[in-house]
Amino acid sequence: MTDANRPPLVITMGDPAGVGPSITVSAWNALQGEADCAFFVIGAPDLYQGEVPTQTISDPSEASGVFGSALPVLPLDAFPLPVRGQPDSRSAPAIIASIEQAAAFCLSGAADAVVTNPINKALLYAAGFTHPGHTEFVAALCNTATGGAAQPVMLLTGGGLRVALATIHIALKDVFTTLNMEDLVKLGKIVDTAMRQDFGLTSPRLAFTGLNPHAGENGTIGREEIDIINPAADQLRSAGIDMSDARSADTVFAEARDGRFDAIISMTHDQGLIPVKTLDMWGGVNTTLGLPIVRTSPDHGTGYEAAANGTARPDSLIAAIRQARLIAGHRKETA
Numbered sequence: 492m493t494d495a496n497r498p499p500l501v502i503t504m505g506d507p508a509g510v511g512p513s514i515t516v517s518a519w520n521a522l523q524g525e526a527d528c529a530f531f532v533i534g535a536p537d538l539y540q541g542e543v544p545t546q547t548i549s550d551p552s553e554a555s556g557v558f559g560s561a562l563p564v565l566p567l568d569a570f571p572l573p574v575r576g577q578p579d580s581r582s583a584p585a586i587i588a589s590i591e592q593a594a595a596f597c598l599s600g601a602a603d604a605v606v607t608n609p610i611n612k613a614l615l616y617a618a619g620f621t622h623p624g625h626t627e628f629v630a631a632l633c634n635t636a637t638g639g640a641a642q643p644v645m646l647l648t649g650g651g652l653r654v655a656l657a658t659i660h661i662a663l664k665d666v667f668t669t670l671n672m673e674d675l676v677k678l679g680k681i682v683d684t685a686m687r688q689d690f691g692l693t694s695p696r697l698a699f700t701g702l703n704p705h706a707g708e709n710g711t712i713g714r715e716e717i718d719i720i721n722p723a724a725d726q727l728r729s730a731g732i733d734m735s736d737a738r739s740a741d742t743v744f745a746e747a748r749d750g751r752f753d754a755i756i757s758m759t760h761d762q763g764l765i766p767v768k769t770l771d772m773w774g775g776v777n778t779t780l781g782l783p784i785v786r787t788s789p790d791h792g793t794g795y796e797a798a799a800n801g802t803a804r805p806d807s808l809i810a811a812i813r814q815a816r817l818i819a820g821h822r823k824e825t826a
């Protein structure tokens with residue numbers, strides 16, 4: 492399939508009170524001349540009208556023909572639009588519907604990949620949403636549709652780093668009872684496969700972070716490295732995967748940035764995200780590995796303040812759009 496014939500990307504609305512609408516408009520402005528980045532957004536047309544030319548579409552197949560001259564919008568059922576910067580729980584059903592429809596378009600092949608705009612997780616939880624975030628929700632949608640049991644993995648890229656997370660949205664106190672060798676082995680295999688099929692690497696070099704200071708200092712300041720992480724690394728190496736034992740988390744990100752590792756598996760959310768966001772707050776991308784569809788996202792959140800005062804930056808969304816296209820292309824090449 493030539494690039495011109497590839498299906499468009501689909502972008503979700505995200506929280507309409509956050510930066511999503513503004514960065515979507517800015518991304519269209521930046522990319523409208525690049526047919527390879529053609530996308531449509533599933534959202535409320537009023538969020539975008541007046542900012543750039545928009546055109547409502549009724550099917551994803553119309554998007555690529557429209558993209559060069561207007562932002563294609565696939566409309567959601569009407570709902571009360573919030574004031575920018577002021578989250579409104581009445582948006583929740585539309586936010587969720589946008590993600591559901593986007594995943595369905597990817598599963599059917601009508602869209603090449605989904606790029607999600609940020610959601611306010613607490614707002615959705617209050618409305619009865621039971622998934623920790625997009626990562627788990629999109630995986631559940633895929634598994635329901637396919638009957639599969641895909642295990643989603645969150646990968647952050649930015650600042651020259653690729654960082655996958657062993658635990659995501661859980662309290663720090665629960666990390667110690669959640670980490671286990673079997674899951675780390677599965678995770679290592681998913682990351683290795685993704686480095687090959689999604690990022691085009693032929694011999695990925697992977698590293699585990701330690702959980703404790705100095706990777707446990709031979710068990711004197713914590714045993715998770717000896718009892719869980721290093722045995723998982725042993726199993727992965729036996730399976731032919733180039734995986735390090737637990738390495739000190741205060742050093743391994745610099746080692747990766749200097750080219751020693753292609754991807755790091757971090758034991759906690761903040762351990763992995765702090766280096767990525769510190770090195771590249773505005774250009775980072777969040778990618779979900781291990782799914783039958785391609786999903787990326789900006790690595791920032793709803794940014795209500797930036798939405799309210801008109802200072803939202805689109806860099807991370809634009810990087811997420813480009814990364815989604817690249818991954819979808821790599822997958823087609825290696826299929």
Ligand SMILES: NC(=O)C1=CN([C@@H]2O[C@H](COP(=O)(O)OP(=O)(O)OC[C@H]3O[C@@H](n4cnc5c(N)ncnc54)[C@H](O)[C@@H]3O)[C@@H](O)[C@H]2O)C=CC1
Pocket residue numbers: 510514608609610611612613625777788789790791792793794795796797798802803804805
């Ligand atoms: N993928 C997703 O859907 C994500 C959603 N969130 C959600 O976002 C909400 C807010 O989380 P925070 O921790 O405050 O992080 P945040 O990323 O929304 O905000 C951090 C800082 O960056 C600014 N900011 C964010 N995006 C910006 C942009 N595009 N341009 C300019 N400035 C921007 C904000 O105004 C704030 O000062 C939470 O409800 C959280 O659940 C957070 C991360 C990812």
Ligand SMILES: NCC(=O)COP(=O)(O)O
Pocket residue numbers: 623624625626627764777788790
């Ligand atoms: N901090 C990253 C984050 O919260 C992303 O969550 P998700 O909605 O992509 O699952």
